[in-house]
Amino acid sequence: MSKNKLKNEKPESKKPKAPTPNPEVLKKDKEAEVKVKELVKDERTHKVMGVFFLLLSVYCFIAFTSYLFTWEDDQDKVFRYTTRELLIGDVKVDNLLGRLGAYVSHNFFYNGVGIAAYLFCYFFFIIGVNFIVGRRVFRVWRNVKYMIFGLLFISMAMAFVTNGADFPWGGALGNALDKWTSGFIGKTGTALLLLVAGFSWLIWKFNFDFKWPEKKVKPPKPAPVAPAAPVTPAVASTAVPTPAPETAKGNALKGDGGVVVIPPHPEEEEEEIPMQLIEKEEVTVIPAAHAAYVPPVTPPPVAAPEPEMDMDEMEEEEEEDPGPLLYVEEVPEDLPPAPTPKKKNQPEEVAFEIKETFKDEEDEVEELATVRPVVPVDPYDPSLDLRDYRYPGLDLLENHNADKVVVQDTGELEKNKNQIIDTLKNYDISIQKISATVGPTVTLYEIVPAAGVRISRIKNLEDDIALSLSALGIRIIAPIPGKGTIGIEVPNVKKSIVSLKALLASEKFQNSTMDLPIAIGKKIDNENFIADLAKMPHLLMAGATGQGKSVGINTLLVSLLYKKHPSQLKFVLVDPKKVELSLYKLIEKHFLAKLPGEEDAIITDTKKVIHTLNALCIEMDLRYDLLKEAGTRNIREYNAKFTQRRLNPQKGHRYLPFIVLVVDEFADLIMTAGKEVEMPIARLAQLARAVGIHLIIATQRPSVNIITGTIKANFPARVAFKVSSKIDSRTILDIGGAEQLIGQGDMLVSFNGELVRLQCAFVDTPEVESVAEFIGNQKGYPDAFLLPEYVDDKDTDGKELSLADRDPLFEEAAQVIVQTQQGSTSLLQRRMKLGYNRAGRLMDQLESAGIVGPNMGSKARDVLVKSESELQEILNDLL
Numbered sequence: 001m002s003k004n005k006l007k008n009e010k011p012e013s014k015k016p017k018a019p020t021p022n023p024e025v026l027k028k029d030k031e032a033e034v035k036v037k038e039l040v041k042d043e044r045t046h047k048v049m050g051v052f053f054l055l056l057s058v059y060c061f062i063a064f065t066s067y068l069f070t071w072e073d074d075q076d077k078v079f080r081y082t083t084r085e086l087l088i089g090d091v092k093v094d095n096l097l098g099r100l101g102a103y104v105s106h107n108f109f110y111n112g113v114g115i116a117a118y119l120f121c122y123f124f125f126i127i128g129v130n131f132i133v134g135r136r137v138f139r140v141w142r143n144v145k146y147m148i149f150g151l152l153f154i155s156m157a158m159a160f161v162t163n164g165a166d167f168p169w170g171g172a173l174g175n176a177l178d179k180w181t182s183g184f185i186g187k188t189g190t191a192l193l194l195l196v197a198g199f200s201w202l203i204w205k206f207n208f209d210f211k212w213p214e215k216k217v218k219p220p221k222p223a224p225v226a227p228a229a230p231v232t233p234a235v236a237s238t239a240v241p242t243p244a245p246e247t248a249k250g251n252a253l254k255g256d257g258g259v260v261v262i263p264p265h266p267e268e269e270e271e272e273i274p275m276q277l278i279e280k281e282e283v284t285v286i287p288a289a290h291a292a293y294v295p296p297v298t299p300p301p302v303a304a305p306e307p308e309m310d311m312d313e314m315e316e317e318e319e320e321d322p323g324p325l326l327y328v329e330e331v332p333e334d335l336p337p338a339p340t341p342k343k344k345n346q347p348e349e350v351a352f353e354i355k356e357t358f359k360d361e362e363d364e365v366e367e368l369a370t371v372r373p374v375v376p377v378d379p380y381d382p383s384l385d386l387r388d389y390r391y392p393g394l395d396l397l398e399n400h401n402a403d404k405v406v407v408q409d410t411g412e413l414e415k416n417k418n419q420i421i422d423t424l425k426n427y428d429i430s431i432q433k434i435s436a437t438v439g440p441t442v443t444l445y446e447i448v449p450a451a452g453v454r455i456s457r458i459k460n461l462e463d464d465i466a467l468s469l470s471a472l473g474i475r476i477i478a479p480i481p482g483k484g485t486i487g488i489e490v491p492n493v494k495k496s497i498v499s500l501k502a503l504l505a506s507e508k509f510q511n512s513t514m515d516l517p518i519a520i521g522k523k524i525d526n527e528n529f530i531a532d533l534a535k536m537p538h539l540l541m542a543g544a545t546g547q548g549k550s551v552g553i554n555t556l557l558v559s560l561l562y563k564k565h566p567s568q569l570k571f572v573l574v575d576p577k578k579v580e581l582s583l584y585k586l587i588e589k590h591f592l593a594k595l596p597g598e599e600d601a602i603i604t605d606t607k608k609v610i611h612t613l614n615a616l617c618i619e620m621d622l623r624y625d626l627l628k629e630a631g632t633r634n635i636r637e638y639n640a641k642f643t644q645r646r647l648n649p650q651k652g653h654r655y656l657p658f659i660v661l662v663v664d665e666f667a668d669l670i671m672t673a674g675k676e677v678e679m680p681i682a683r684l685a686q687l688a689r690a691v692g693i694h695l696i697i698a699t700q701r702p703s704v705n706i707i708t709g710t711i712k713a714n715f716p717a718r719v720a721f722k723v724s725s726k727i728d729s730r731t732i733l734d735i736g737g738a739e740q741l742i743g744q745g746d747m748l749v750s751f752n753g754e755l756v757r758l759q760c761a762f763v764d765t766p767e768v769e770s771v772a773e774f775i776g777n778q779k780g781y782p783d784a785f786l787l788p789e790y791v792d793d794k795d796t797d798g799k800e801l802s803l804a805d806r807d808p809l810f811e812e813a814a815q816v817i818v819q820t821q822q823g824s825t826s827l828l829q830r831r832m833k834l835g836y837n838r839a840g841r842l843m844d845q846l847e848s849a850g851i852v853g854p855n856m857g858s859k860a861r862d863v864l865v866k867s868e869s870e871l872q873e874i875l876n877d878l879l
């Protein structure tokens with residue numbers, strides 16, 4: 001904390017507890033506070049615990065193994081001496097790990113569980129691994145159960161088998177169990193008990209197939225008819241809903257999606273489904289005749305068959321699934337498909353589909369029963385698609401010597417203070433008090449003027465004070481909003497760099513729960529300025545060339561990359577300068593969005609910018625439709641509902657990532673495309689906030705013809721680096737001051753009605769490159785996030801009703817309309833992810849082909865073609 005206060009000559013200022021005009025000055029840096037709770041939650045604490053347990057495991061292993069060879073001598077000593085004498089005294093033992101090793105091993109083996117003590121090494125090991133890796137690699141509860149069983153069984157078995165041996169094979173526990181059981185059921189009974197327990201465990205673990213060879217097995221029916229859903233145990237464990245075929249419709253018991261789930265009758269199942277399958281699915285498999293119909297669902301992307309679950313996994317399922325075995329429940333019709341790759345052990349998500357494999361005489365049961373376990377459902381986790389994604393580490397960033405405290409010359413501070421006082425005195429302005437706050441780039445001198453002094457007088461002396469201090473970039477804030485003081489910002493002779501690394505490492509950023517946290521820089525009092533882009537909700541940046549805009553954009557982008565998973569955020573990058581954002585090409589498959597069919601995700605061509613902006617507008621409209629259908633008001637509520645699986649992906653619902661549009665040189669776009677760019681930007685700025693689309697627009701030339709009133713009105717948050725004139729400053733901030741900045745990341749942020757001076761955090765190009773490389777080297781999505789297609793009206797004008805030039809999606813649209821029998825443009829939009837214009841044109845073409853009737857205003861058009869075969873004939877005729 002580099003906060004210094006200068007004392008005034010006035011006596012009252014010397015009072016130790018004089019009220020400071022600026023309580024902020026005295027504010028402690030909150031980063032220093034370390035709360036125990038946070039410490040416990042801290043990843044590093046977990047890693048330390050992990051290392052501890054791993055070492056404990058190794059320690060026990062060495063001690064135990066050594067004990068196997070040295071027990072005879074060491075046991076003697078352990079018996080001979082008291083614990084105190086043994087541990088503190090000077091007894092010589094042979095155990096590799098000394099007296100403690102001998103003592104611990106003796107207690108584990110002799111007084112404990114004998115050779116089964118090695119189970120503790122295993123247990124410490126799994127705890128250690130779980131802590132270090134930071135996730136449940138080993139299931140602890142399952143292993144605890146195995147441990148308890150293992151300790152009892154192994155110690156007792158060893159005591160029984162080695163009865164009378166000198167070495168404590170079974171330990172005190174084994175001997176006691178053996179003694180009691182032998183007395184109770186005799187030696188033979190104990191042997192049988194141990195065999196039963198041993199075999200039970202083996203069967204439970206490995207589930208051997210005890211098939212009696214001669215047993216007549218009723219010939220099973222051929223494998224399921226449904227082409228997309230073969231009935232195999234693998235499918236049974238698939239976490240993705242599978243389609244029910246058309247034939248199932250005839251047997252629907254409940255068209256509204258209700259499901260009756262009945263455990264199978266053991267006799268019915270026994271001969272046709274392998275034992276394992278029956279056991280696994282006993283909760284969900286039902287005889288087809290009893291099953292209610294679940295409406296067919298679209299097949300999910302092909303999922304690799306899962307290996308069969310072993311009994312442990314089933315056991316886990318049972319533990320985790322408190323749901324009843326028999327229940328009748330409405331299936332929430334809007335259940336999204338589970339994410340791929342699928343999580344093992346997610347019985348709640350299993351959509352099991354079984355085709356009755358044999359008919360009875362009346363051929364009654366030829367149907368597919370689709371059963372969906374209904375409660376409870378795991379929340380949908382969009383990040384599971386890239387479940388192994390690792391967030392970039394802070395080690396990829398540089399400190400830029402930011403940790404070195406740049407000590408300001410106190411002499412200089414004193415000199416400046418005196419100069420300010422003298423200059424004001426020259427104009428007959430006396431002051432009560434003056435204090436200084438040293439920031440990274442400027443020092444703020446706060447003045448409390450004497451009673452009766454008019455603030456405007458001090459304000460008018462800006463140039464004189466600058467002259468007297470012979471410094472550039474002096475800014476006078478009169479008064480400082482919210483305080484009864486006047487601020488004079490004077491550039492420091494020695495400036496310190498604010499490294500992005502320090503900001504990202506700060507507690508405020510690390511613990512932030514903001515939707516889109518951006519670490520912008522440090523305030524004058526060295527407080528970190530971290531804001532939520534989602535709340536801003538857009539950012540307009542201006543600054544003359546070379547003043548830090550590009551660094552500023554990188555700072556924002558890198559902050560977001562450090563906090564967001566690729567499933568949660570997509571960038572649309574517009575870079576007319578072609579070089580500034582090209583580094584981000586590496587993260588195309590993780591974080592970038594682009595137009596379908598485009599090669600490059602970073603847009604440099606003005607024409608493509610227009611298409612992309614319009615595509616974003618379409619995406620915005622589509623998102624609003626989705627929000628409306630879901631009965632939600634914003635992306636947060638919508639995504640919350642979707643992750644709770646209360647929205648049906650079959651109806652077009654999907655998890656909506658935030659989209660951040662970054663335009664590096666807006667002026668260039670406006671010069672070349674004018675209104676064509678301005679209009680979609682203004683639309684997005686006005687409306688896109690609620691649907692999670694946010695804009696960061698930067699420009700070198702903040703003139704009124706570029707930052708028009710429409711644009712300005714929709715960008716409440718604005719950032720100004722140094723600009724060349726007061727007029728530019730007024731254009732961007734509605735107030736002068738940005739022309740007084742000193743460059744190199746010195747900036748003014750106007751946000752929430754406040755104007756704050758910040759030193760922008762610095763991140764260098766090689767750092768951005770290594771972050772992008774780190775992300776880019778990881779497995780990404782198959783392609784960038786695709787925006788909806790946009791077809792320029794101008795490209796198609798005059799052709800639309802000519803069938804020869806019909807839209808490439810014509811056939812697909814016709815099929816959608818005929819299958820659903822709804823002549824609705826918005827249906828086409830949603831199903832095919834199209835913009836309104838294109839869907840409207842397609843509808844007109846369908847009308848010309850006689851597939852739908854004429855436009856009926858707000859009502860859907862009539863569908864004139866009633867079956868797909870009829871449609872096929874029409875399409876063939878059109879060829």
Ligand SMILES: Nc1ncnc2c1ncn2[C@@H]1O[C@H](COP(=O)(O)OP(=O)(O)OP(=O)(O)O)[C@@H](O)[C@H]1O
Pocket residue numbers: 497498543544545546547548549550551552700744745746759760761762763
């Ligand atoms: N926050 C910062 N801290 C320290 N130095 C900075 C900071 N931001 C920028 N600089 C310095 O200023 C130089 C120019 O910055 P930058 O490239 O971001 O300017 P620009 O406004 O994007 O310029 P142009 O419009 O010409 O691309 C950087 O190379 C760096 O040396």
